[in-house]
Amino acid sequence: MNEVRRTNAALEVRGLDVYYGHSHALQGVDLALESGVFSVVGRNGMGKTTLCKAIMGLVGVSGGSIRVRGEDITRRPPAHIARLGVGYVPQGRKLWRSLSVDEHLQLAGGMRPGAWTVERIYDTFPRLAERKDHGGGQLSGGEQQMLAIARALLTNPHLLIMDEPTEGLAPVIVAQVEEMLLRLGEDGDMSVLVIEQNIGVATAVSRNVAIMVNGRINRIIDSVRLAADRELQQRLLGVGLHAELEGDIDMAASAPETKPAPPRSNGPIRIYVSNPTPPTRWSQPVPIARIEAAARTVSTQIARLEETTRHKREPVAAQTAGPPVVLVVGTLDTKGTELRFIRDIIAASGLRTRLVDVSTSGRHSTCDVSAQEIALNHGRGGAAVFGPDRGAAVSAMADAFANWLRRQGNVAGVISAGGSGAASLVAPGMRALPVGVPKLIISSVASGDVGPYVGPADITMMYSVTDVQGLNSISRAVLANGANALAGMVKARLEARAATVHEAGGLPSIGITMFGVTTPAVQKIAADLREDFECLVFHATGVGGRSMEKLVESGQLAGVIDLTTTEVCDLLMGGVLPATEDRFGAIIRSRLPYVGSVGALDMVNFGAPETIPERYRGRKFHVHNPQVTLMRTTVEENERMGRWIGERLNQMDGVVRFFLPEGGVSALDARGQPFWDPDADAALFRALERTMRQTGNRQLIRVPKNINDPEFAATIVSAFRTLFGRTGARRRVAR
Secondary structure, rough: OOOOOOOOOOOEEEEEEEEOOEEEEEEEEEEEEOOOEEEOOOOOHHHHHHHHOOOOOOOOOOOOEEEEEEEEOOOOHHHHHOOOOOEOOOOOOOOOOOOOHHHHHHHHHHOOOOOHHHHHHHOHHHHHHHHHOOOOHHHHHHHHHHHHHHHOOOOOOOOEEEEOOOOOHHHHHHHHHHHHHHHHHHHHOOEEEEEEHHHHHHHHOOOOOEEEEEOOOEEEEEEHHHHHHHHHHHHEEEOOOOHHHHHHHOOOOOOOOOOOOOOOOOOOOEEEEOOOOOOOOOOOOOOOOHHHHHEEEOOHHHHHHOOOHHOOOHHHHHOOOOOEEEEEOOOOOHHHHHHHHHHHHHHOOOEEEEEEOOOOOOOOOOOOOOOOHOOOOOOOOOOHOOOOOOOHHHHHHHHHHHHHHHHHOOEEEEEEEEEEEEEEHHHHHHHOOOOOOOEEEEEOOOOOOOOHOOOHHHHHEOOOOOOOOOOHHHHHHEEEEEEEEHHHHHHHHHHHHOOOOOOOOOOOOOOEOOOOOHHHHHHHHHHHHHOOOEEEEEEEHHHHHHHHHHHHHHHOOOEEEEEEOOOOHHHHHOOOOOOOOOOOOHHHHHHEEEEEEEOOOOEEEEOHHHOOHHHHOOOOOEEEEEEEEEOOHHHHHHHHHHHHHHHHHOOOOOEEEEEOOOOOOHHHHHOOOOOOOOOHHHHHOOOOOOOOOOOEEEEEEEEEEOOOOHHHHHHHHHHHHHOOOOOOOOOOOOO
């Protein structure tokens, strides 16, 4: 029987052999990358960089084959491989110290046509734009890595190979690189092979991870399982009992029996590192004296605590699958009694619970998920979390918890209790969960401004009345109310989901932005679409736009009618209802069908008249009510907004239709109304037309009507129906 070989894989490596002299560096490597992002991990000296160089033609290949999109590139020159669409970010960046940032980019640009241009690079990496005239040797490590990645992206590759992209970077830069890898994978236009030692990054950016041992791909493992298996991570990083590595990792992944753990003594344990300095496959044996000097001693108490926690913890498979679970999260070193009180009430209601510790003291507590395990999800691991600076530790633990929480697939609800520190620890993770998953924080800060904690998410905050410090008649009542409230929300949601399991899928949801001065248009649009879509209307008050884009990021919207982009006014002019700098970012990353307009870009929002900044005295104002004052935008401000929005529209690779209502952008911007200003509107439209690069998918359309005219609404509806019916436009339907 003839075997049919698939030729559309982004990368296919078969039986690859590479020698350095008599040393067999790569030994029959087999690897296939269909699309998206794929990670390869392993200790130093396992052959990961050699694999990259072999693909790029930088080292000689002794046997086997390498195919990119079906074309055999084995033994071809590196320049030819690059022209075929393979980009390379080498370990160590390999920049020219004498060339400026802009000169690096100009050299790389133009090799292959595509979406990545120098202008897009500067939009994506604003820091590089700021340092465009600086030499490669004048940049920080993070800036150098940005430049190395940017240089590779400018070749517009089909396949991008990144060798240790986070090596030596600060945690905040690691997070940015991780976000970029996720975005590249989601875009679908480029496949990425990531070689990493940072297991937190490797497991976050790809569904599966290949483990490389002694020049071979030993196994491919699910990233969720690898992220949760602390012992396997330690062995992969080369820490601890190296003698166990070969036997354990080489064991077949599907083996039914489990290897027994080595016996532990009751006395102090010596931890030996067989190579105190980073080894290679050709290193000479390390003298025994050096190994002994580098060994460290741990107490049996810590070992027993870790063993107890491991035995109590659920199996890895059960952590991310199986029945839904409620997470009770907090700092167990100071709030253990209160959190266990909450846990017991929820468990008594019949729900599964897991007690999660996010304390930063480093002390061990009896729980289901330890703080040490959560810390491993930070880009720099526990070293970044358990430091002397409490503020930095809290911030790092919050990032680690958010990363951990994103990988949990069966979270039915989350609850926490504590002060401002505890709220800061858990809120970022809660905000990362989809809208609809119950989230509740009981805190002493809940009677003040909770905006920084809640953000665009559906987090419920309950005031604790007394401080969360011990159980008393008041705290018992409040904590019990919170626990029972969350249990009720979780049960109601589970029952509702169970009731709809056998029903046909509901209508796809779409997001529509609205302000008071665009209400007639939104009402007409929603009425015309309600038979075919569930129309979710978001009040464009800064948080409203963020909430809509959060649903886009969560995959809960099938499309967007962004009629009212007024939040951009307040962002650029200092109003009280601003968007963030990431406005439109979710659309850019998701590539959803997008219909937009310039609704209410004629006004900046302020409070009472006396609160208006001094620099705006003498401008045209409209008092909406005693607490809301609107300021008309000028010609210059409209030009600025047009450029800002146009630059972001250029980054949208999905289907885009953006409409310009020539009869006015709001109810106040109509003939005879207070904000009627054709010159200002014309400046906005001209700036958009000059900035936005129109293509078959991205179009700017003028309509000679006011935004609230029924004909304008009908045009929007017709365009959206057309876009949503296009091939591939239904790929994201609300879940």
